[in-house]
Amino acid sequence: MTTTNGRYRHSKQRARILDLLHHTKSHPTAIMIFEELRREIPSLSLGNVYRNLNILVEQGLIRELKMGSTYDRYDGTVSPHYHFICERCGEISDLDMPHNEALNDKVRALTNGQVNYHRLEFYGSCARCLPIQQEHASHRGAKLI
Amino acid sequence: MTTTNGRYRHSKQRARILDLLHHTKSHPTAIMIFEELRREIPSLSLGNVYRNLNILVEQGLIRELKMGSTYDRYDGTVSPHYHFICERCGEISDLDMPHNEALNDKVRALTNGQVNYHRLEFYGSCARCLPIQQEHASHRGAKLI
DNA sequence: TTCCATGCAAACTTTTTGCATTCAT
DNA sequence: ATGAATGCAAAAAGTTTGCATGGAA
Numbered sequence: 001m002t003t004t005n006g007r008y009r010h011s012k013q014r015a016r017i018l019d020l021l022h023h024t025k026s027h028p029t030a031i032m033i034f035e036e037l038r039r040e041i042p043s044l045s046l047g048n049v050y051r052n053l054n055i056l057v058e059q060g061l062i063r064e065l066k067m068g069s070t071y072d073r074y075d076g077t078v079s080p081h082y083h084f085i086c087e088r089c090g091e092i093s094d095l096d097m098p099h100n101e102a103l104n105d106k107v108r109a110l111t112n113g114q115v116n117y118h119r120l121e122f123y124g125s126c127a128r129c130l131p132i133q134q135e136h137a138s139h140r141g142a143k144l145i
Numbered sequence: 146m147t148t149t150n151g152r153y154r155h156s157k158q159r160a161r162i163l164d165l166l167h168h169t170k171s172h173p174t175a176i177m178i179f180e181e182l183r184r185e186i187p188s189l190s191l192g193n194v195y196r197n198l199n200i201l202v203e204q205g206l207i208r209e210l211k212m213g214s215t216y217d218r219y220d221g222t223v224s225p226h227y228h229f230i231c232e233r234c235g236e237i238s239d240l241d242m243p244h245n246e247a248l249n250d251k252v253r254a255l256t257n258g259q260v261n262y263h264r265l266e267f268y269g270s271c272a273r274c275l276p277i278q279q280e281h282a283s284h285r286g287a288k289l290i
Numbered sequence: 291t292t293c294c295a296t297g298c299a300a301a302c303t304t305t306t307t308g309c310a311t312t313c314a315t
Numbered sequence: 316a317t318g319a320a321t322g323c324a325a326a327a328a329g330t331t332t333g334c335a336t337g338g339a340a
Binding site: 021025026027028029030033053062063064065066073074075076083084086087091092093094095096097103104106107108110111112113114115116117118119120121122123124125126127129130133 | 163166167168169170171172173174175178198207208209210217218219220228229231232236237238239240241242248249251252253255256257258259260261262263264265266267268269270271272274275278
């Protein structure tokens with residue numbers, strides 16, 4: 001969380017970051033955005049780019065493709081399979097659903113590249129966390145009355 | 146890369162890590178593995194756990210679910226869509242294929258949890274990198290003759 | 291006897307945060 | 316005038332690496 005309450009003010013830096021993301025197809029990293037915009041706003045700092053990216057995600061105006069920031073996980077099963085990840089407790093479980101190898105061919109045809117493998121992950125709340133989460137939600141609801 | 150050549154020796158630590166991964170469904174992090182095994186091998190170090198995990202991945206005996214280690218990417222398109230990631234140049238591109246919302250329901254039924262969204266990524270070599278890669282491969286091949 | 295594996299600590303990479311200042315409202 | 320946004324630098328989080336020593340083949 002970056003701001004004290006939910007009210008955001010206008011900021012040239014944030015507006016330019018959003019604009020850049022709306023006009024590129026390159027899925028840039030924070031540093032790429034920083035280096036691009038610094039030519040225009042020389043005082044810009046990397047920390048502030050990160051702060052604004054988090055705000056824009058919070059506002060639902062951009063999406064973050066996490067490739068970092070949490071611990072890597074290790075899996076003793078090497079055959080391809082899919083995962084369910086609980087956003088509440090962090091548990092990762094294997095899904096008992098068929099691996100769709102044919103998707104790789106589809107994407108190869110689409111991109112004219114070579115597809116080595118794909119990764120499919122579902123995010124949500126696991127069966128154990130779901131009741132706890134709903135209980136919290138109702139408490140929050142009660143406060144509003 | 147961790148070893149000078151391709152010859153590995155036996156190591157109790159590595160054997161125990163592999164064994165642990167084969168007997169758990171929990172997709173542990175390096176630290177979880179470290180803390181679990183340290184009870185058995187008190188001298189164990191975290192750095193060595195990381196080293197051995199990398200060797201086991203190299204050997205194809207385990208899989209790594211990267212949640213860290215590279216820069217996060219940001220996407221100005223917030224509607225759900227899938228990505229192709231070139232393992233050679235790092236380019237990430239949007240795929241022009243339909244988003245399969247129904248998968249979420251399937252997984253909800255499977256897990257009895259709540260599914261908020263899913264993420265599907267294809268890894269390989271993009272059309273631009275493919276010829277370069279094949280050229281390198283043929284050079285490597287030539288050396289073997 | 292060779293050189294891979296280890297522990298330890300230091301270094302590295304990526305992201306977040308504290309603080310004093312600036313700026314939008 | 317208020318407090319969100321900023322730059323800067325320090326810190327945090329996660330992983331890798333250098334070095335001297337131990338251990339498998």
